[in-house]
Amino acid sequence: MKADFLAGQYFDIRLEVHQPRNGSEFIGLPLDEQFTFTLGKKGEEAKLVTEFFNLEEPNLEKWNFTWYEDLFARDAAMKTLVNVASKAYRRIALYEPGEYTATLNYNNGSKTEATWLVRDLAEERKAKNIILFIGDGMTTNMITAARLIGHKQVNGKYQSLMAMDKFPVVGHQMTHSIDSFITDSANSAAALNTGHKSTVNCLNVYADSSKDPFDDPKVESIAEIFHRLTGGHVGIVSTAYIADATPAALVSHTRLRSEYGAIVDTYLNGVGQNWTKVPLDVIFGGGAEQFYPSELGGVTYQDKNYYDEFAAQDYQIIQNRTALLSASNEEKALGIFTTSNMAKWLDRNVYRDNLNQSLSPTGDETPALDQPGLKEMTLKAIDILETRSGDKGWFLMSEAASIDKMMHVLDYDRALGELLELDDTVKATIDHLNSTNCLKETLILVTADHGHGFDVMGSVDTHYLAAQNVDRKKRNLFQGLMADPDRRENWSVRKSGPREPAVEIEEDSDDNYANPEDGEDGILLNGTLPVENDQGVHSLTDVPVYAMGPCQELFQGTYNSIDIFYNMATCFGLGRGKPSTEE
Incomplete structure (x- = not known):
């Protein structure tokens, strides 16, 4: 196994030794007779991990799980039982750049090695702010199709261009994950946010085999590091339900992206376990059913009313477009505008009768007729972050979620409408930052988490x-x-x-x-x-990366998705070759 780390980035280590039912089983021997774990920098003597990090030895954990060894076993319903012995080392960091070898010795002579690379990044901060736009599922082919329907041609030449077309730097990122060539939005977003590949359904963790979806080894995200080291402010905007994978990846840590209630609680209270907590300034999106309790039909963590929970921690609660536009820029803001995913651009602006299909965020089952769009949410988020952050700067993730959701249901018209709304939001953001003199100190990125198979092969006379x-x-x-x-x-x-x-x-x-x-x-x-x-x-396709602003040159070429994280960390100056005073 190979993994990259940012110097000073917190992470957990989980050791697991598996023994199938038809093999030898653990019989209570001392830990050092079962397995040992050493870590050393290349060219230096390896040490026991407890000595390397000056840790107390954690408790031995034991459990078992079952799995199908292959598709034939699945068809025959023949599961293999596996016994597990495990230890977890929590919230550690490597500060010295270079290559490390981690070695697990187990079962009287078996050995597994992993190579870890701690990247050497400068600590100089080059950008005050970063905006990461995610067109979920967006590919170059979709951008081409959106341009075709959104911009006029004369004699084969476009008379106007998309905002993305005007970015000075364009690159491509490779999206595949640990366990699958084809990613989902959880592990692909985790790679962008942590610089670590993961497995399907995982948010900022390496998947283990335990039954608890919250005890998997965590990796610190760009938002968490940025806030911990600089005090910078963070915001999340999405047209999805706000506990969905892409917004959740900023601060959540779980093997199961479907733990929506716990994800909402994480936005407010952090993940605990002595882990970095980010007091989010802005949370805008859908998914009201994860905020109001079961008496109103919601499904929340511990059946709490999270509107009340957020209000108790000084968030203004916003539930429609009108309130959003008049909201204070001085206060933290929770804006939830509908149940489930927000209405699509085409339905908000053209087929408005379809807004009856969206339900109010209050839980009263009335239609959500007054929903904002991505542009309005993003510009308000910028105003709040800029007002509240002072000289510390801010990080904002803004997601056009329903490009992906409409491509899934093959609703190409709505998908491309969402993409055009994203591009309009990017244009408005550039204009807004320019009007407030923030553009020159803000890195703007537009990319995707993964792609969908799609292309334009011709035209159709539908009549x-x-x-x-x-x-x-x-x-x-x-x-x-x-x-x-x-x-x-x-x-x-x-x-x-x-x-x-x-x-x-x-x-x-x-x-x-x-x-x-x-x-x-x-x-x-x-x-x-x-x-x-x-x-x-x-699909497996590489996805585009558009960059404008400080450090834009870092995003040229073709590279792995994890490099988005490292390039953002470089621009924020987050590499740390020695422990910070916070530690």
């Missing part, structure tokens, strides 16, 4: 297609490059709301077919995914 009675006569264009369920395509806007491409014909069968009520005048296309899938999936 002609709908008039044909024979499916084969409708096949006058390339069908595209996607990993999709069965569906019907007519390549037309779904005016009644977001698309549902595939459904179960027989309830609880996990067998999905093309939705007979979707694209009825279109062509039936066979899916390429297992039949239990009712949506499209992510």
